[in-house]
Amino acid sequence: xxxxxxxxxxGDGIGKEVVPxxxxxxxxxxxxxxxxxxEWTTFPWGCEYYLETGKMMPxxxxxxxxxxxxxxxxxxxxxxxxxxxxxxxxxxxxxRREMKQxxxxxxxxxxxxxxxxxxxxxxFDFVVVRENSExxxxxxxxxIHSGQDEVAIQNAIFTRKGTERAxxxxxxxxxxxxxxxxxATKSNGLTYSMPFWDEVFAEVGKYYGxxxxxxxxxxxxxxxxxxxxxxxxxIVASNLFGDILTDLGxxxxxxxxxxxxxxxxxxxxYPSMFEPVHGSAPDIAGKGIANPLGQIWTGKxxxxxxxxxxxxxKVLNAIEETLAQGVKTGDLGGTANLREVTEAVLNNLQ
Amino acid sequence: xxxxxxxxxxGDGIGKEVVPxxxxxxxxxxxxxxxxxxEWTTFPWGCEYYLETGKMMPxxxxxxxxxxxxxxxxxxxxxxxxxxxxxxxxxxxxxRREMKQxxxxxxxxxxxxxxxxxxxxxxFDFVVVRENSExxxxxxxxxIHSGQDEVAIQNAIFTRKGTERAxxxxxxxxxxxxxxxxxATKSNGLTYSMPFWDEVFAEVGKYYGxxxxxxxxxxxxxxxxxxxxxxxxxIVASNLFGDILTDLGxxxxxxxxxxxxxxxxxxxxYPSMFEPVHGSAPDIAGKGIANPLGQIWTGKxxxxxxxxxxxxxKVLNAIEETLAQGVKTGDLGGTANLREVTEAVLNNLQ
Ligand SMILES: CC(C)[C@H](C(=O)O)[C@@H](O)C(=O)O
Ligand SMILES: CC(C)[C@H](C(=O)O)[C@@H](O)C(=O)O
Numbered sequence: 001x002x003x004x005x006x007x008x009x010x011g012d013g014i015g016k017e018v019v020p021x022x023x024x025x026x027x028x029x030x031x032x033x034x035x036x037x038x039e040w041t042t043f044p045w046g047c048e049y050y051l052e053t054g055k056m057m058p059x060x061x062x063x064x065x066x067x068x069x070x071x072x073x074x075x076x077x078x079x080x081x082x083x084x085x086x087x088x089x090x091x092x093x094x095x096r097r098e099m100k101q102x103x104x105x106x107x108x109x110x111x112x113x114x115x116x117x118x119x120x121x122x123x124f125d126f127v128v129v130r131e132n133s134e135x136x137x138x139x140x141x142x143x144i145h146s147g148q149d150e151v152a153i154q155n156a157i158f159t160r161k162g163t164e165r166a167x168x169x170x171x172x173x174x175x176x177x178x179x180x181x182x183x184a185t186k187s188n189g190l191t192y193s194m195p196f197w198d199e200v201f202a203e204v205g206k207y208y209g210x211x212x213x214x215x216x217x218x219x220x221x222x223x224x225x226x227x228x229x230x231x232x233x234x235i236v237a238s239n240l241f242g243d244i245l246t247d248l249g250x251x252x253x254x255x256x257x258x259x260x261x262x263x264x265x266x267x268x269x270y271p272s273m274f275e276p277v278h279g280s281a282p283d284i285a286g287k288g289i290a291n292p293l294g295q296i297w298t299g300k301x302x303x304x305x306x307x308x309x310x311x312x313x314k315v316l317n318a319i320e321e322t323l324a325q326g327v328k329t330g331d332l333g334g335t336a337n338l339r340e341v342t343e344a345v346l347n348n349l350q
Numbered sequence: 351x352x353x354x355x356x357x358x359x360x361g362d363g364i365g366k367e368v369v370p371x372x373x374x375x376x377x378x379x380x381x382x383x384x385x386x387x388x389e390w391t392t393f394p395w396g397c398e399y400y401l402e403t404g405k406m407m408p409x410x411x412x413x414x415x416x417x418x419x420x421x422x423x424x425x426x427x428x429x430x431x432x433x434x435x436x437x438x439x440x441x442x443x444x445x446r447r448e449m450k451q452x453x454x455x456x457x458x459x460x461x462x463x464x465x466x467x468x469x470x471x472x473x474f475d476f477v478v479v480r481e482n483s484e485x486x487x488x489x490x491x492x493x494i495h496s497g498q499d500e501v502a503i504q505n506a507i508f509t510r511k512g513t514e515r516a517x518x519x520x521x522x523x524x525x526x527x528x529x530x531x532x533x534a535t536k537s538n539g540l541t542y543s544m545p546f547w548d549e550v551f552a553e554v555g556k557y558y559g560x561x562x563x564x565x566x567x568x569x570x571x572x573x574x575x576x577x578x579x580x581x582x583x584x585i586v587a588s589n590l591f592g593d594i595l596t597d598l599g600x601x602x603x604x605x606x607x608x609x610x611x612x613x614x615x616x617x618x619x620y621p622s623m624f625e626p627v628h629g630s631a632p633d634i635a636g637k638g639i640a641n642p643l644g645q646i647w648t649g650k651x652x653x654x655x656x657x658x659x660x661x662x663x664k665v666l667n668a669i670e671e672t673l674a675q676g677v678k679t680g681d682l683g684g685t686a687n688l689r690e691v692t693e694a695v696l697n698n699l700q
Binding site for chain 1: 427433434435438439443465466467468469470486487488489491492493497498499500501502503504505506507508509510511536537538539540541542543544545546547568569570572573574576577589590593594596597598600601602606
């Protein structure tokens with residue numbers, strides 16, 4: 001029996017509710033398979049931990065996490081009490097960076113039983129490969145002067161290695177899908193970073209002559225996700241652009257509450273982190289009404305990454321069946337609570 | 351009789367077709383009013399000019415333009431022949447900056463007769479006020495090393511003055527609308543520029559105690575435009591975020607081909623520039639099938655800015671009537687060509 005040691009960080013808000021739900025589903029999936037099981041270790045890090053200790057995680061937090069196979073995270077943030085740039089850079093983004101989880105993968109797919117807000121969603125099914133370690137998200141920058149003369153500068157930093165890695169990963173993924181990669185650029189407005197991005201895309205693309213290649217500006221691409229999402233297969237995007245496109249992906253699926261994500265260390269040198277797109281949703285936290293499907297689907301991505309794609313498919317099928325049965329939380333227009341949705345997924349998982 | 355001297359830059363692609371169409375409509379609007387008229391002077395600047403002269407506009411182009419009351423521009427770009435960052439920074443963005451058109455205004459509104467791709471568009475009606483002179487769009491940055499070690503840096507630069515100006519403009523606009531301003535941020539990922547943006551928003555907001563104020567991260571905000579666009583009134587956004595949100599605005603209206611825009615020098619020290627959201631669309635250029643409504647609606651914004659809001663309203667009504675009559679170009683699902691749509695608008699303008 002193979003045992004996977006998973007570090008669990010429920011985090012804040014609804015993270016604390018949806019993570020245990022997804023763990024139940026993953027345990028059942030492992031049991032059904034019979035060849036592996038999970039050993040979960042929960043870490044109480046997040047904003048409450050910060051309010052008590054002044055830190056989002058202990059100083060040796062990263063070292064601790066390195067001892068696990070993977071990380072399963074809920075959501076981080078209590079913006080009324082802890083500024084986002086503290087909570088996120090002290091935990092979520094810190095782990096992404098220090099664990100070199102440089103690829104963020106987020107599928108968006110029209111699901112059976114989940115009506116899209118689009119009139120004609122045309123069965124879209126795409127994946128955004130987001131560069132996850134650099135780019136626009138940087139701690140490089142600063143301010144000068146004060147009052148009326150104040151100036152703030154933020155540096156976006158793109159390395160060849162980081163850019164190429166994301167693109168290669170996108171092309172490899174397209175090989176097993178519908179053979180097309182779209183690159184999100186904005187080289188008409190951002191005159192240093194994005195022309196560089198475009199050059200690297202063209203160069204990497206040369207090695208993938210059989211894969212279709214398109215470049216779209218981020219403004220047009222965002223509009224296309226509303227107008228014709230079905231044309232996209234794999235989209236490769238910078239950290240910021242990927243962030244925007246994947247929330248849009250969640251929106252056209254019917255709810256951000258359902259969108260899954262994986263922060264991958266593709267070299268498998270350190271653990272990867274599986275974390276849904278949605279946030280901590282403080283407004284509905286603690287009421288037992290949060291949608292667990294994003295966290296459960298995120299668990300499916302962990303199964304895939306661990307090498308159990310068939311088990312992962314079973315979990316996604318159970319999600320779709322639950323939706324088709326109409327067992328949905330409020331964000332999906334349903335009346336079921338978190339527990340009822342979780343039970344339904346467990347029942348549908350065979 | 352008041353005479354307005356307008357510098358016309360049709361630019362590239364469909365710009366050359368939709369600009370003359372919109373001029374006809376504006377001439378008729380002026381005639382109906384009877385108190386003013388337009389005197390148009392056309393400048394043949396753009397990518398073809400560049401291919402002949404090596405410049406997008408002559409060296410004294412900016413000085414020339416300063417002699418006019420306003421600028422009416424079509425679209426710029428022939429990406430197959432001239433790299434976007436040359437064509438745009440040599441003309442469109444150059445004019446925006448040198449004429450200090452620091453505010454870009456772009457309405458998005460569900461129109462009668464124009465079905466949105468959203469199932470429930472709920473009669474949305476919002477305006478994006480985009481900071482138009484600085485921020486992420488900068489010529490500040492560079493590269494170091496080559497090959498595998500290459501690094502590209504792009505600096506986003508936010509000044510107090512530029513940020514405050516956009517926010518004040520947004521709040522003033524909200525006074526005459528539904529009394530709400532939403533600020534687009536990403537202070538959880540961009541740790542210098544966006545916390546600064548948020549601070550300025552909070553400070554400026556103090557002077558507008560009666561105006562509702564919300565801050566959303568750009569990723570969530572993009573998703574909200576798909577899920578609940580009706581909740582927004584005025585959105586204030588940085589250069590890049592405004593760019594993305596306004597293409598989304600065009601998409602949910604039914605076509606980017608209809609979305610209008612104004613680049614305003616709100617101090618009225620230099621001419622403002624009226625330019626639709628859509629680009630030069632080289633794929634359909636020269637065929638007489640482009641949608642002129644974005645350019646015509648953009649003309650309405652020029653009428654508003656010149657002080658003729660009632661005339662502007664007549665133009666928008668004529669657009670809506672044309673759509674309601676089903677006279678639409680292909681991008682709106684119709685079969686009419688550019689000429690037929692223009693004629694219909696002219697007939698409906700009374
Ligand atoms: C919370 C925030 C920093 C994060 C991001 O922008 O990366 C989130 O939006 C996401 O997409 O995972
Ligand atoms: C063409 C491009 C530089 C421009 C921009 O991003 O400003 C366009 O997308 C727009 O929104 O007017």
